[in-house]
Amino acid sequence: MKILFITLGFLFAGFGLLGVLVPILPTTPFLLLASFFFARGSTRFHIWFTGTKLYKDHLDDFIKHRSMAKKTKISLLAFASTMLMIPLITVDVWALRIFILCLMVFKYYYFIFRIKTV
Template sequence: MMIKIVKSLYIFLGFFFFGLGLLGIILPLLPTTPFLLLASFFFVKGSEKFEIWFKGTDVYKNHLEGFVKNKAMTLKQKLTILIFADCMIAIPFFLVDSILIRVILLIIVGYKYYYFIWKIKTVT
């Protein structure tokens, strides 16, 4: 019973993030790739049927397949994710008075840039 509830939650979250990813295609403020990566993760955890369906969609093929197969992204995808993540990290950075938390957030930002620059190939 509990496993069925958890799998249903994963499927729901898969569709939720898939919807946000679709909005990200239309709205330049929302990053498409991270939401689709989350959707893929939740579909894999939730149901093999939905995983197969998701991987067969044009959205997956156009926005994620290259990253999943080749660990590569376009420069635009990288910049969109980095800028969006920086904005999200800036909120607690400026709202929190703790020096320790600010240092941790700066380390996260530094590692994020290191990973995107050196570990993920840039393709055209």
């Protein structure tokens, strides 16, 4: 069972890393799942994961305080908005454009009103 948890930990850590690069994928939930599975699978892997730059940049403040620094919020929102603007401008499918706009509105709502700012 521990091998399954460790494997799932690496899988979700990979999805979380991919989520840093692709704004449509949610980074934080995948990294939270990775942390959960590493904690269940191996103390050594959990300690390693919580010491990585990926964890410290995206989850550490959120886990400790259920909040994010203003600088972190701004950088995440700016990067994600920039990446979402590319398909918004280049794609001619109106349904996809509306979906992207709804996603952007939800993203800003969530970051501004649901996550506390430190």
